[in-house]
Amino acid sequence: MVSSPASAPDPASAPDPASAARAEARRAHRGGRRPLRRAAAGRRSFTSSLRALDELAQAGALVSVHVAELDTGRAVLAGDDHVPLPIAGLGVVPVLVETAARIEAGVLDPLRIVDRPDAGLVAGSGLWRHLRAPALPIVDLAVLAAGAGDPNAANALLEAVGHDRVRARMVELGMPRSAVLDRFRDRRGPDDAPHVAVGTTREFAQLFAALVDSRAVDAAVSAQVAEWLSLNQDLSLVASATGLDPFAHDHDAHGLLFINKTGRDRGVRAEAGVLGGPRAGVAYALTVCFDDLSISHRLRAHDVFRVLGTDLMEFTH
Known part of the structure; x- marks a missing residue:
């Protein structure tokens, strides 16, 4: 069904993202999921x-997607793109x-210089915990967080800039339904936020569009943020179709513009x-929440x- 994307909600009236995520998850499981729609007839x-x-949604997964043309901002693929879902890193x-x-x-x-914490160190992933350097400058932590998804580097940045400032910045960026809820943790107790972050695919696709259009x-x-993100080495999901070198893809020989x-x-x-x-050119975001019961479910x-x-590669080439 061809449809134009809805306008962003008023930040003052936006619901709490974590509560909204749970409510929308319940709605989706009751069969109220909005149908995916393609808004690019003829392309x-x-x-x-x-x-x-x-097919994945029918199997019980929660799916949210938003793809928009960079030049016009027009959505060419959208489905439940207003729903805040857990988005992890x-x-x-x-x-x-x-x-x-x-x-x-x-x-x-x-x-x-920021010291690597002794208490609360996330041991499950990241590179900083394997390095001999017990402290790093802010800019190097940004490289680790963006390029390697390092949770300890991300936690250090969050502490350095302040949770309240990140929350306010997201509202300024037009992201009232998305939120960074907590730091990264190996385990989440009953007193911790259920997720490190929640977000809508519409808002995150728009954020990436703003980054490449110099409007963030x-x-x-x-x-600066686009430069950090250009170092991201995780090209195993959407980006696997690009054929880019995960360790050196910021200057592609075929002129492909890509950050993720x-x-x-x-x-x-x-x-x-x-x-x-x-x-x-397109900005895109896709979130899938699924029952990780086996390798086959994950794959x-x-x-x-x-x-x-x-x-996306066929659409842009």
Whole structure:
């Protein structure tokens, strides 16, 4: 069904993102999920993505997707893109924006040394915990958080800039239904937020579009965050269709414009980014929440991202 994207809600009246995520999850499981829609009749088709996403949703997964043309902002594929869902490490992107903004404003020293914490160290992933250096400057932590999805580096950045400032910045960026709820943790207790972050695919696709269009705070901040994100080495989901080198893809020989960030947690996969080719450029975001009961369940969720990546490459080339 062809449809235009709805306007963003008033920040003052927006519901709490965590409560909204739970409410929308209950609604989806009761069969109230909105149908996916393609809004680009006459252009290259997203038929494969529509089929794969619908099949995954029918199997019980929560699916949210938003793809929009960079030039016009017009949505070419959308489904439940207003629903806040858990996004794991994708929530680092607003933290990076606030970090770059405070550096640009001169209130945060990019070479300020931050000690690696002894207490609360996330042991499940990341590179910083394997390095001999017990302390790193803010800018190096930003590289680790963006390029390697390092949870301890992300936690250090969040503490450096302040949770309240990140929350306020997200509202300024037009993201009232998304939120960074907590730091990264190995285990979440009853007193902890249920997720590190929640977000809507519409808002995160729009954030990535703003980054490449120099509208995320200002041109300098946008360029810095885009540079950090261009180092991201996780090209295993949507980005797997690009054929880019995960360790050196910021200057592609074929002129492909690409930046992305992924989020991973048990039963959660999320990715947002920008892909530009000779025919068109798009900003995209896809989140899937699924029952991670087996490897086959996980691979089925991953396949949906790769199908979308193939359709995005066909659309932009």
